[in-house]
Amino acid sequence: MAEFVRVDSSTSGHTMDKSITLPPDEIFRNLENAKRFAIDIGGSLTKLAYYSTVQHKVAKVRSFDHTTKEATGDNLYEISMQEEVTARLHFIKFENAYIETCLDFVKDHLVNTETKVIKATGGGAHKFKELIERKLGLKVDKEDEMTCLIKGCNFVLRNIPHEAFVYAKHADSEFRFQTTQPDIFPYLLVNIGSGVSIVKVESEDKFERIGGSSIGGGTFWGLGALLTKTKRFDELLQLASKGQHTSVDMLVKDIYGGSYGSLGLTGDLIASSFGKSATADKGETWEGPKFSKEDMAKSLLHMISNDIGQLACLYAKLHNLSRVYFGGFFIRGHPVTMHTITYSINFFTKGEVQALFLRHEGYLGAIGAFLKGAEEDNPNQYSWGENYAGSSGLMSVSPEMYPMQRARSGTFSFDMLEMDRLEGKLVNLPLLQDASSYIPDTVDLTEDAHAREYWLYCFEEALDGVVQRAVASQPDMPEAAERAEKFRQKYRHKLQTLRHQPFAYGSLTVRSLLDTREHCLNEFNFPDPYSKIKQRENDMALKYYQKAVKCLDELSWEERQYALVRGVLAGNVFDWGAKAVSDVLESDPEFGFEQAKRQLEERPWLVDSYDQWFERLKGPPHKCAMFFVDNSGVDIILGVMPFVRELLSRGTEVVLASNSGPALNDVTNGELQILTESIAAMDPVVQAGLREDRLTLVQSGSSSPCLDLSRLDKVLAMVVRERKTDLVIIEGMGRAIHTNYYAMLSCESLKMAVIKNSWLADRLGGKLFSVVFKYEVPATSQHSAALTPS
């Protein structure tokens, strides 16, 4: 059973509260174009879902018509701001007490909708059916609760990285997020509502309730209320977290005096729940409870958690499943129950099965109901991404946590999840050695407190500069300053949240901090603050291209190979994303390419496999190289392009993968197309490459300064396969150090970066401008050995 039961008990204490005014800027956003409503009404919380479109400014680059070039000065291309409409899913969670206020608000702000129906699920759906129909004028269409739950579960598992986590109370970081599995099926969903339902999910449409138990959240609540005279579920949990179960439970050592060694049962194991309350010598002294409320609540919590854990394990074993997700109101946002369930699962399976929890577990029903209603739009054909700017994050303002306290304090609390539709479907890089164990990020800041401290500080420090650049990027928009200020507040608030709840959006990483900043900038219509800077740098660098190539051509083959690598590295020094460099760039715009080369560390580098790379170059050319590029300007034009040119000359096909959307001064796919064409115009090698289709450009599918090789554009993956790519080059700190430093590929790979952050350099045992040159060859020799008959 799921969570119906709370309707009659917990809402009885609530009254409809209409006195609260909603903060319209923050909640129920983009209602104007909203459609496809769905609602999931649980025992105490309502979750509303809708689909909407968001208009965003995007920066577009367009090549000038060369015939009219004189009118535009020196610029190679023009930048224009365009409005783009993207799809977004909104999910809002609030207390049932505010349902009427919320429905009124929605009705008032709903303008352009043709929606006639609202999909509804959850135990409260029938209770509020009439109210919803009257307020919204929509027909309530009920959907099966469990079906919605599972649809929602599939959706979040597929679309939200770090959705699932393991809970470890005593570890450095309580939440250990799981990497998204390429295949989410099969799994077991244990939904602990008032009772327990155990559902085996084998595919999107195939699932079965294979078992359950009547001992669930309702038992904890009902029995707990009887034993402790405590009414509320969360108060019971609080009691339990303070209690000592050993005074109520009969332990193995109470029976054996110690452990039961031959069976491996330790003395502290519970032999009989509540066993001591039976044998307690109350006799004539019976005068009411002799056990404390806390102790009884704790014993009850253990009893129920252990029991559910045991059943879940028995079912997992019977059906041979190792992924078991737990949800339902018993679990939702409660560290206490997550801990006891985890403990139980570990005990019964000896670690073979892990208890998994979901960040957006509370939204599953609403998401599922929404998806049922949106089937004709087929949302599953797209990839969706969590919008960090518009989502509250795990346990940040969650209304689950002591709702009554907040209700009394008079603040309307809500929790939001927003998901953006991404362009096309994102897939794995086919060249990952093991997609299921691939973790993009090098350092998990959730687990590394020192690193977390530093990076949060670093991003906070950089905020002023980002705000200034954002304003400067839109000189002809007078309200830019105001928007930039809002951006500052939003991002600062996110950083503060992450300081206290590093786990709010999954594993905290440098990548997620960067992505959150991009999301916040977009939120306030600063789609590309660096567009002008990039433009200027590109124009400047292009002027030196021919000279640079000429210099390289004059070198001997051996010298040239080294010079090319140094060129890529020196180019990579130019980076506005790195604090140390942006300081220099800002104060000394003449900081030249040659200067950068001098700045580079001399060999041997911090990570130096140049000799192996050089040896490899003496061998046969690679079939095809996929180059994940980094920055605009000097980096791409004077560093990467000559390198690419050499590869082409060797007979290697080259695919340049660049960002789909802007992030810092990273070169975007749109910009790179224009740049490549103008380089081709002055370089026959590049021109021939383009003409003969040996040089191609693809977009990565990302708008991040980092790189997640498990979420790449489908076309990119197709090209990798078609061209039989045998070399992957990843350039830059964001893509090769913050992420992918440890990524194992099934082909040769080259990771090149200059460390432009002294803290990170320190961490890696180097210094500022230390060089990472990591050339790796997969251990294919082992595979072939295994295939050779002995």
Added chain:
Amino acid sequence: MDKAKSMIDKKGASGPFHVNNGQSQRGFHSNGSCCSSNTFGSSTGGSNSSTFENMHHVHRGDDAECNGSPAKRCRLRRRTESLRRSRPPFPWFGMDIGGTLVKLVYFEPVDITAEEEQEEVENLKSIRRYLTSNVAYGKTGVRDVHLELRNLTMCGRTGNLHFIRFPTQAMHHFIQMGRDKNFSSLHTTLCATGGGAYKFENDFRTMADLELLKLDELDCLIRGLLFVDRVSFNGHPEGYYFQNPSDTQSCVKKTCTLDNPFPMLLVNIGSGVSILAVYSENNYKRVTGTSLGGGTFLGLCCLLTGCETFEEALEMASKGDSTNVDKLVKDIYGGDYERFGLQGSAVASSFGHMMSKEKRDSISKEDLARATLVTITNNIGSIARMCAVNEKIERVVFVGNFLRINTVSTKLLAYAMDFWSKGQLRALFLEHEGYFGAVGALMELLKTTEDP
């Protein structure tokens, strides 16, 4: 021991083996040869508080006597005779000290020759008479007369096997009595199993100079169970099951034996629950266990209703209605939950109605007791069923004292096994529910002495 004393001091309560009523008094008094001081308890007067003091007093006298050479010689002779006949000296006990109850089986030889009778030392004789002529010992000790196995041959001797239980809490009184009885002078081996064999081992040694032969409880359980099934229950089958368990009208108890008992899933419901997969007498494994057992039922009932004993709790439960406490599928869906094939009458949430304050305020103790019983029983059934499926065993045997006088649970288990397995699994029960461990311990005694 301190605990025992303080109990007496505080409440003036009697020990468990104090003989309380007329019946037992008659038993002793009719037997003129027996001095009250040699019995497990005193029957003199109505003063309970004097019981232990009497025993202490007599105990000292006994000690003096034991050191005398005639008795020693007598005992030695008996021991050597027994050994020659490869048989342990009397008394024959098997003990299973559980978390809540101590189960004691006592073999009373009925083929005692006149010569033996004469040689039998006084305290041995008095033990025999005390145990066999009473049905209750002290305030809490009970002999389950209806379970007695009569004219049983064990180790070449014929006798009756008696089944006695008392609360584990009274263990220290029992040990104290062993000392007072000078039990150690009998040089019998005290075979004990259950956790208490370990927990109280040192107390037996220091308080009563008794060495326990500690035995694994699961070994004993299986051995005892197979033995009792083999010898049958005074000519009747030991086992039973319910025919038509899914139909309350036509559900009837049917006896059966465990011929060809393997493999079986053995579910032992004591304070907690152990579930074993048994493939032969010596080949078994503990599959799992749960802490939601008889102790949980009684513990929760005590807290919820203020009752004090298992009998009281069961009595209340038999009158209650759990559907006032539990939330059923139909309470939520108005009927069956068809999408998942759940009947409306299935329990969706145990104690689910109790989330509502109004319902909590109006619920009866009987209903609470019943719901507790049903919740615990169904949960055991559910886990047992899953284990049976995982282990691919079709026969599920339920034992343990939780099932004593508990037809609500036995029928419910029978129903649950049948219903959820669609008739694939059968639940079997045994009349001597909780005593198999003790029987197994006794068999170990007889076995040990047979070994050279």
